Amino acid sequence: MYMPKETEDTMMTINEGMRKYRLSNPTTPEDMECRRSKMLNFGDKVLLAGYYYNGQNKPSYFGAVYEYLEDGRKTCESTIGLAAVSEVEFEDEGHAIAWAMQQ
Numbered sequence: 001m002y003m004p005k006e007t008e009d010t011m012m013t014i015n016e017g018m019r020k021y022r023l024s025n026p027t028t029p030e031d032m033e034c035r036r037s038k039m040l041n042f043g044d045k046v047l048l049a050g051y052y053y054n055g056q057n058k059p060s061y062f063g064a065v066y067e068y069l070e071d072g073r074k075t076c077e078s079t080i081g082l083a084a085v086s087e088v089e090f091e092d093e094g095h096a097i098a099w100a101m102q103q
Helices: 014-021 029-035 093-101
Strands: 038-042 045-051 061-068 080-086
Touching: 014 061, 014 080, 029 038, 029 045, 038 093, 045 093, 061 093, 080 093
Parallel strands: none
Antiparallel strands: 038 045, 045 061, 061 080
16 A cells, blocks of 8 residues: 655644644544544554545645543444544545554
């Protein structure tokens, strides 16, 4: 899978990501599914590809990773917390999810 070298390991702080992309922290998977279009359960993590308008003809998708904050069964009502947010925007949701999977 192709990923530009300069975007492989770039992350912004949790507070910057919450502010820029209006991400909730903490939240639940159920709430994220209702607010965002692309959410994926991936083991002990919840991956998110979100859209953020950056201007005409500019990459506008970002990746985010949430982790379960509670031990035990992982359900749609479990509490999750923001663990990582991509600093750069991607050309599509697939690249954003690919970034999130590598975190």
